[in-house]
Structure formats: structure tokens, C-alpha cells
Amino acid sequence: MRYRQLGKTGLWVSVIGFGGIPIQRVDDQTAMQLVNRALNLGINFFDTARGYTDSEAKLGLVLRERQQEAIIATKSMARTREEMARDIEKSLRALGTEYIDLYQVHNVQHPSELEQVLKPGGAIEALLEAKKSGIIKHIGITSHIKELFKDALKTGFFETIQLPFNPIESDGIPEILDLAAAHGAGVIIMKPLAGGSIKNAALALKYILEYPVSTIIPGMDSLQQVEENASIGSWSDNLTPAEREMLNREIKEIGITFCRRCGYCRPCPQGIDIPLVFLLDGYYTRYGLTEWAKERYRGMKVQPDACTECKECEDKCPYNLPIHRMLVEARARLQ
Ligand code: SF4
Numbered sequence: 001m002r003y004r005q006l007g008k009t010g011l012w013v014s015v016i017g018f019g020g021i022p023i024q025r026v027d028d029q030t031a032m033q034l035v036n037r038a039l040n041l042g043i044n045f046f047d048t049a050r051g052y053t054d055s056e057a058k059l060g061l062v063l064r065e066r067q068q069e070a071i072i073a074t075k076s077m078a079r080t081r082e083e084m085a086r087d088i089e090k091s092l093r094a095l096g097t098e099y100i101d102l103y104q105v106h107n108v109q110h111p112s113e114l115e116q117v118l119k120p121g122g123a124i125e126a127l128l129e130a131k132k133s134g135i136i137k138h139i140g141i142t143s144h145i146k147e148l149f150k151d152a153l154k155t156g157f158f159e160t161i162q163l164p165f166n167p168i169e170s171d172g173i174p175e176i177l178d179l180a181a182a183h184g185a186g187v188i189i190m191k192p193l194a195g196g197s198i199k200n201a202a203l204a205l206k207y208i209l210e211y212p213v214s215t216i217i218p219g220m221d222s223l224q225q226v227e228e229n230a231s232i233g234s235w236s237d238n239l240t241p242a243e244r245e246m247l248n249r250e251i252k253e254i255g256i257t258f259c260r261r262c263g264y265c266r267p268c269p270q271g272i273d274i275p276l277v278f279l280l281d282g283y284y285t286r287y288g289l290t291e292w293a294k295e296r297y298r299g300m301k302v303q304p305d306a307c308t309e310c311k312e313c314e315d316k317c318p319y320n321l322p323i324h325r326m327l328v329e330a331r332a333r334l335q
């Protein structure tokens, strides 16, 4: 396994990390086997979230015993000081550890959310207090909106950024990587297989590793996946011309009709959270988290059937997605 520096944190992370979403699907015993195997193969970076139901608890079954070998990252959607302090405590209890290496502000979608995190009484205060007391070691931020990282990194609070990057979602990546390097921030790559759209995982991971990212966190829920992904972490060569061509062929076949969660379609006059519908649909169709996705869909404040077909969102979508038709299809699966 190869290791890269996680920005200025001083941590060295395996180039292949362990994404904690799919572990929700397996039982405790399988989860323990996967985490132990990953550690034994040199994977030392584990990323989870408050929002991934029992993922923290499942990772914690092993990581609390082998914490010296692991770097644990988790995250919370909390935006206020009070909520964030509560979530840090909950994460520590679920993981069963005395500290967490990296605590991230999860999925900041809009500049106003970042403002909320940073203003007096915002989540950053709880994170800084937790860092001072040693229960978290570093602070990071995750987002699908690349422009947000510019403002976030300027604050000097965030030591890592986490963002989606894969062979079909690569727009603007070199600029973000330059920005991260200029601020000494570690770069954690999520959605390396575009939410399961890319089937040739080895080529996609190899493609991403050609860039100066710190670690990639594909989700894993089988020993075979852990072993295959870990083996890619020891390759040091770039894609061969034949592999690049194979990857390009697959990208062409996948096409471009999928939501990149950039958020430019917001706000919908009816209040529909369009990217959230497509995110849940992706979990349903690509990750097999059918009940999880349906439950969250049912909890949405405004359902897509409120759509009046005004098409305002379609005019704003930089990828020209047929949003209304896609919403109808997602609704048929999720309702
Ligand atoms: S077409 Fe539907 S989803 Fe899009 S902005 Fe109009 S009401 Fe909202």
C-alpha cells in the first residue's frame, strides 16, 4: 500500500481509504471482517458520518481496538455550535474511541450554510473547542460544490477538503487541487466510481491516483472489494494507453445524464430539493440502499409530485439534464 500526506495534518494516509456508506448493509460480524482485512492490507483511513446510520458503530467494533493503526474520519451535518458539540459526543460514543482524527463539516451546499457554520454560535466553535480539548485532532469540510472550497479554505480552519471526483466528474478538479495545495489542505476523494456508475473500479481508481489527491474512499461491503481496492493502492504506474482507451469507452457508454449535485438548479419555486431526490435515487439504484433511500424520500418536506413543470431548474442546470423527466422516474422508484 502506498501512503500520501494528508495536507498539513502530519498524517500519512493510505491512497485507498475505506468509505463507510455500504457497511450499513452488512451485519456486525461481516463489518468486523471487512475492517480487520482492510487494516491488515494496509488501508489506514476510514471515513464515516453521523448520517450513515450504524456505520460509525460498525467501524468502531474494530477500530476502537486497533486505533493506533487507523485514522478515523467522520462528519456531521450540524451547523450550530450546540448541535455540533452534541454530534461529536455521539460519534465518540458510537465509535467507542477517546478521540477522532478528523471531524468534518458534512455536505455544505451553499455559501449561506458556510456562513452559518462560521458565524458566532456556529458549528466551527464546537469543532475548535473539541480540537483544543483533544477529542478531535483535525477539522475538515465536505461538499459537492467546488466553488465553496475557495471561501472555506481562506478561513484557515479546515485542514482537509472532501469532494467527488471520478473520470466522469472531473470538471474543475486541477484548480481545486492547486487551491488545496496552496493552503496545505489534504484532499479526500469521494464517489470515485460516480456512485457505482463506473464498473471498472480499478481503472477509475488508477485514473484518480494520477492526480495529487491524498486518499480515495470507495465504499466496500465485501472481502473481495477490500482486497481488490487494496491491491490498487500498491500500484505506482499510470494508466497504460490501452487502459485509458478502455476507460474512455466506458465513460462514453455511461453518457452524461446524471446529476452532479452542483446545486445550480436551486431554488425550485415549489421547494423541491432536486439534488437530494437524485442523490436518494442514486443510493436506491446504484448502492442498493433501497429502504434507506425510500425512508429519507418519505421524510422530504416537499415531494417531487409538487412539480409544476415550470422548467426553471432545467434552464439553470449546466448539464442540460431533463430534470422533470428524471424526477418522475425517481419518484416511481422511491415513493
Ligand atoms: S420544473 Fe419542477 S422541479 Fe423544476 S423548478 Fe419547476 S417546479 Fe421545480
Ligand code: SF4
Residues within 6 Å of the ligand: 258, 259, 260, 261, 262, 263, 264, 265, 266, 274, 275, 278, 316, 317, 318, 319, 321, 323
Ligand atoms: S440537476 Fe443539474 S443543476 Fe441540479 S444539482 Fe443536478 S446537475 Fe446540478
